Every structure is written in C-alpha cells, then in structure tokens.
Amino acid sequence: MFTEFKHTLRKMKGSLLGWSIGLGLYGLLMAWFYPYMFDSGMDFAEIYGSFPPEMMAFFPSIENIASPVGYLDTYFLSYIPMIIGIFAAGACANMISKDEEAGILDLLLSYPVSRTKMFWGRFMGFIAGLVIVLLVSYLSWVIAPPFSDLGFTLMEFFNMFVPLFALLVLVGGFALLLSMLLPSKRMASSLTSALLIANFLLVGLSNINENLQPLYDVTPFAFFQGAGAIDGINWNWFAGLLGVGLGFTLLSWFLFQRRDIRVSGEGSFRLPDWLRLKRK
Amino acid sequence: MEETFAIKTEGLVKFYGKTQALFGVDLEVEQGEIMGFLGPNGAGKTTTIRCLLDLIRPQEGNVSMFGLDPFKDPVDVRKMVGYLPGELSLETNMKPKAQLKYYAELRGNSIDWNYVRELAKKIHLDLNTPIKTLSKGNKQKIGVVQALMHKPKLLIMDEPTSGLDPLIQQEVYKLLKEARENGATVFFSSHIIGEVEALADRVAIIRGGRIIEEANPSQLKLMTMRQMRIRFKESVDLQALDNIEGVELLHKMNGVEATLQIKGDLDKLIKKLAEFPVSDIEIMRPSLEEIFLKYYKEDQEEAI
Numbered sequence: 220m221f222t223e224f225k226h227t228l229r230k231m232k233g234s235l236l237g238w239s240i241g242l243g244l245y246g247l248l249m250a251w252f253y254p255y256m257f258d259s260g261m262d263f264a265e266i267y268g269s270f271p272p273e274m275m276a277f278f279p280s281i282e283n284i285a286s287p288v289g290y291l292d293t294y295f296l297s298y299i300p301m302i303i304g305i306f307a308a309g310a311c312a313n314m315i316s317k318d319e320e321a322g323i324l325d326l327l328l329s330y331p332v333s334r335t336k337m338f339w340g341r342f343m344g345f346i347a348g349l350v351i352v353l354l355v356s357y358l359s360w361v362i363a364p365p366f367s368d369l370g371f372t373l374m375e376f377f378n379m380f381v382p383l384f385a386l387l388v389l390v391g392g393f394a395l396l397l398s399m400l401l402p403s404k405r406m407a408s409s410l411t412s413a414l415l416i417a418n419f420l421l422v423g424l425s426n427i428n429e430n431l432q433p434l435y436d437v438t439p440f441a442f443f444q445g446a447g448a449i450d451g452i453n454w455n456w457f458a459g460l461l462g463v464g465l466g467f468t469l470l471s472w473f474l475f476q477r478r479d480i481r482v483s484g485e486g487s488f489r490l491p492d493w494l495r496l497k498r499k
Numbered sequence: 500m501e502e503t504f505a506i507k508t509e510g511l512v513k514f515y516g517k518t519q520a521l522f523g524v525d526l527e528v529e530q531g532e533i534m535g536f537l538g539p540n541g542a543g544k545t546t547t548i549r550c551l552l553d554l555i556r557p558q559e560g561n562v563s564m565f566g567l568d569p570f571k572d573p574v575d576v577r578k579m580v581g582y583l584p585g586e587l588s589l590e591t592n593m594k595p596k597a598q599l600k601y602y603a604e605l606r607g608n609s610i611d612w613n614y615v616r617e618l619a620k621k622i623h624l625d626l627n628t629p630i631k632t633l634s635k636g637n638k639q640k641i642g643v644v645q646a647l648m649h650k651p652k653l654l655i656m657d658e659p660t661s662g663l664d665p666l667i668q669q670e671v672y673k674l675l676k677e678a679r680e681n682g683a684t685v686f687f688s689s690h691i692i693g694e695v696e697a698l699a700d701r702v703a704i705i706r707g708g709r710i711i712e713e714a715n716p717s718q719l720k721l722m723t724m725r726q727m728r729i730r731f732k733e734s735v736d737l738q739a740l741d742n743i744e745g746v747e748l749l750h751k752m753n754g755v756e757a758t759l760q761i762k763g764d765l766d767k768l769i770k771k772l773a774e775f776p777v778s779d780i781e782i783m784r785p786s787l788e789e790i791f792l793k794y795y796k797e798d799q800e801e802a803i
Contacts, residue, residue, distance in 0.1 A: 222601070222604040222605055226601060321588050322584075322586055322587075322588030323588050323589070323590060325549075325554060325584050325586075325588070326582065326584050326587065326588070326642075326645075327605070328552070328553075328554055329552050329554070329577055329580060329582035329584075329655075330577055330602065330605040330606060331574045331575075331577040331578040331605070331606060331607070332574065332577075332605050333573060333574050334573075477556075479554070479555040479556060480549075480554045480555060482545070482549075482584070482585075482586055483586055483588060487516075
C-alpha cells in the first residue's frame with residue numbers, strides 16, 4: 220500500500236507543485252493586499268453596492284468586505300473551493316482510470332498487490348496531496364499577518380481550512396465514483412467539475428430566487444461553512460461532508476473490487492459484467 | 500495432495516456485454532512444461548490469460564493456479580507469476596531502471612538486481628534511456644525483464660516476442676528455456692508457429708472461444724490429415740483402398756501409384772496394403788503451420 224501511496228504522490232508532483240504555487244501566491248497576495256485596500260481611502264462598500272444584485276448574490280459577504288471575515292469569504296472562500304475542487308476532481312478521476320485507459324493497470328494488477336491495497340494506497344496518496352496543497356495555502360495566509368491586519372490566530376486560520384478539506388474529499392470521492400461508473404476519466408472529471416460549478420452558481424442564484432433555495436439546501440455548498448469556521452467549526456457539517464465523501468470512496472472501492480480491468484482505452488456505457496457473475 | 504497443474508481451467512465462460520468470448524474453456528498446464536497457446540485474432544487467447552490473473556472475471560467456470568483460486572487468493576497467486584501482457588504499456592516519463600524498481604517494490608523489494616542487470620544485458624536493454632524515447636521492441640524488452648526478474652514459478656506471456664528482432668527473439672527463447680530448466684512453467688500465446696514449434700512441449704489451439712486441440716506438436720501432426728504416396732510393383736485395383744474408413748483416394752496413376760489422404764490411425768490401411776505388392780511408401784506430414792492454417796480456414800468458413 221505504501222508503494223502505491225508513494226507512487227501516487229510521485230505522479231501528482233507536477234500538479235501538486237502547480238496548485239501549491241498558485242494557491243500559495245494567491246494567499247500571499249490577498250493577505251498582503253488587505254491593509255492597502257482599506258488604507259487607500261476608497262469606499263468599497265459603496266463601490267460594490269453599485270453592482271447589480273445578480274452579481275452581488277454570488278458574494279453574500281461583500282457588504283462586510285472591510286471586515287477580515289468578510290474579506291476572506293469574498294476573496295478566498297467563495298470561489299476558491301470550486302477551483303481547488305477541480306483539482307480534486309481531476310486527481311481522483313485519474314486515480315485508477317488513467318492507468319486503466321493507458322493500459323498500465325493491466326500489468327500492475329498482475330503483481331502481488333491486492334486491489335484493496337492499490338485502491339487505498341492511491342486514495343491516501345490523493346489525501347496527502349490535498350493536505351499538501353491546503354497546507355501551502357494555509358501557510359501563505361499565516362505568513363502574511365505581521366504585515367497585514369487580518370488579525371487571526373494560527374488556529375483560527377487552520378479552522379478555515381478544515382471544512383474546505385471535507386468538501387474537497389467529497390468532491391474527490393464523487394469524481395472517483397463517477398470514474399468507476401462512466402466510460403472514461405475525462406467524463407468523470409468533466410461531470411464533477413460541471414456539477415461543482417453548477418453548485419457555485421446555485422449558491423448565488425438561490426440568493427435572488429427563493430424557489431431555488433430547497434435545491435441549494437441539499438447541495439454540498441449548503442454545508443460548507445466558509446469563513447464562519449474561523450469562529451468555530453460546525454462539526455456536524457464537517458462530519459456530514461466527510462462522511463458522504465468517504466461513502467462515495469467506499470462505493471468506488473466496492474466497484475473496483477468487482478471491475479473487469481480493460482486492456483486499455485476508454486470503456487462504454489453498459490451494465491457491469493460482475494452483475495452477470497454466477498460463479499462467485 | 501501435491502498439485503500437478505500450474506494452470507487448470509474448467510468451463511470458463513466469459514461475456515463482454517452481450518458478446519460471448521469464451522464458451523467453456525478447459526485447459527491444463529502441467530508444472531514444469533512450456534505450453535504454447537495458439538489461435539487466430541479474437542479467438543480468446545488474451546481473454547483466457549486475463550481470467551487466469553483475475554484481471555477479468557468469468558461468468559462461469561473455475562480457475563486454479565497451483566491449486567489456488569486467483570479470485571480468492573489473488574496476491575498469493577501473483578507472487579508466483581511473471582506476466583507479460585500482449586499490449587504492454589509503461590509509464591513514459593520514467594527510465595527503465597525506475598520502472599523496474601517500482602515493479603520490484605510491488606514485489607516487496609525481493610529482487611536480485613544483479614539478475615536484473617544480467618537479463619537486461621542478455622537482451623540488450625539500456626536501463627537508463629528514458630522510456631518515452633524507446634522503440635516498441637525496446638519497451639517489450641522491459642516487459643520481458645519485469646516478467647522474469649523475480650524468477651517466477653509460472654510465466655504467462657501474451658505474445659512475448661512481439662516487436663523484437665530475430666536475434667533478441669532467440670535470446671528470449673533461451674531465457675524461457677532456462678526458466679523451464681530451473682523448474683518454472685511457461686504458458687505463452689503466439690501467432691508465430693516457428694516459435695511454438697521451437698519452444699513448446701505442448702500446444703493448445705483455441706478457436707472461437709473453445710479449445711479445439713491440446714497436444715504436443717508432434718502428436719498434433721499425427722492427429723491431423725496426412726497424405727501417403729504408394730507405389731506398387733504392378734497395377735492393382737485401388738478401389739479397395741478408397742473404401743477404408745478415414746482414407747480418401749486423391750490421385751491414381753495406371754493402378755501403379757496412388758496418393759491417399761488419411762485421417763486417424765493407419766492400422767486398417769497397413770493391413771489392407773499387406774495384400775498388395777507394394778514397392779514404396781512415402782508419408783507426407785503437414786507442418787504445424789499447415790495444421791494451424793487448416794484450423795484458421797475452418798474458423799473462417801464457420802464465420803461465413
């Protein structure tokens with residue numbers, strides 16, 4: 220299992236580097252930018268107040284943008300989860316299916332490593348990769364406080380990332396499940412990313428159309444605390460997001476256990492062959 | 500009881516969706532033998548091999564490898580197996596050495612690297628050239644090395660010499676024979692008749708998802724049709740020969756020479772010939788290639 224864990228991290232190193240640098244620089248920039256933004260004398264509340272309500276709906280904390288919590292919510296926790304979610308979706312959709320489509324899995328599974336160990340070794344590799352990306356992002360925010368004026372403690376900043384981690388495990392688990400059900404990794408990551416963007420849009424649209432509220436209420440973003448976690452994590456929501464994510468992962472593991480490994484290439488839509496099994 | 504079969508399958512049935520690929524494959528490979536697995540494209544060779552390794556699962560039938568069920572004990576089975584897939588894919592952003600080290604880690608780092616270097620040297624594989632720059636043949640060499648490097652009890656190779664030049668092919672044959680001499684069992688599929696003739700102790704021919712013949716190459720030749728040319732000292736009535744079961748008179752010349760096609764044993768024919776003044780007999784046996792082509796032809800005729 221450790222071999223697969225290491226191998227997964229080794230294969231992800233390029234994307235980990237890219238995402239870490241990107242999010243790290245973004246965090247540093249936004250943290251450093253905070254005091255200058257409000258020292259400039261511009262009345263941002265008035266500026267944003269002139270924006271159409273349809274746009275304002277996507278950033279519900281914009282009215283409090285001058286406050287550290289409002290600033291973080293607007294510039295980090297409103298849309299960044301969606302963007303890192305695309306990383307999680309891609310990484311998990313690739314986790315097994317990429318090697319299968321490339322024809323590599325065929326040979327790997329002839330080695331004395333069980334499908335269970337391979338699966339969980341790779342999933343733990345993804346979790347470690349996710350932690351690295353979030354850790355770099357976290358560090359970028361905590362390095363800045365001496366120069367900025369956000370005024371949060373290390374723990375308060377840490378709290379901000381805990382619900383984000385759970386949300387990303389859910390997104391990753393969902394992409395992994397789709398990669399076991401759909402013919403290709405490309406479809407799995409595209410569909411997950413599309414649903415993620417749809418959920419983000421639903422957050423805003425439900426603020427201006429109350430008929431959408433019941434739909435929004437059952438989506439993952441409804442249970443994502445955002446900057447509210449700085450004051451205290453809602454552990455029920457955290458457990459819910461993480462639990463559903465791990466549920467998707469368990470279901471993916473179950474399907475992988477029974478999967479007929481393709482020689483290479485993408486698959487097709489059809490009932491899994493294991494449903495025909497009479498012998499087992 | 501000591502298990503004598505390295506591989507034993509009983510009634511393997513495999514569907515891909517609605518398409519049936521295997522129709523009850525029964526196969527027995529004894530420990531310590533080299534068995535060739537012949538068949539035209541789409542006959543079920545790769546499907547059978549992939550069932551053995553639990554890469555795909557049959558809807559019906561049983562597989563036993565050294566007495567173990569690969570579905571129930573996949574790790575124990577795979578410890579004993581070295582596998583070379585028909586369509587070998589490797590991680591292109593690695594070097595052969597790194598790739599082989601990864602494979603070695605999957606085997607618990609129990610690989611003797613001196614042996615790996617020795618294997619690489621024998622088949623002229625440079626372990627430090629990036630895989631993405633290697634030709635198909637050189638990539639195949641990595642496949643050969645990874646299959647052999649842990650000195651497995653059973654080698655399962657799907658077209659092992661695909662893409663290799665004739666000199667390296669000969670080296671691979673040597674390596675496989677050496678493995679057998681050291682007690683390994685080799686089960687390989689091939690399209691190359693010469694390869695099967697050169698290597699295999701026994702041959703199984705699969706056609707349309709069914710094993711249609713399982714024998715050693717020389718038995719296989721005996722079991723199939725062969726031709727006999729007979730010369731007589733004087734003109735004889737050849738009709739009597741044509742009436743023998745399994746014998747067909749193909750050609751005759753003035754009652755002093757006849758060409759017969761024979762299927763089955765020669766006992767009745769020889770006894771009948773004893774009544775004639777025979778001056779010479781010549782038996783023409785088909786090559787393994789002709790036998791295989793005959794099966795191919797039957798396959799195509801059935802398809803039409």
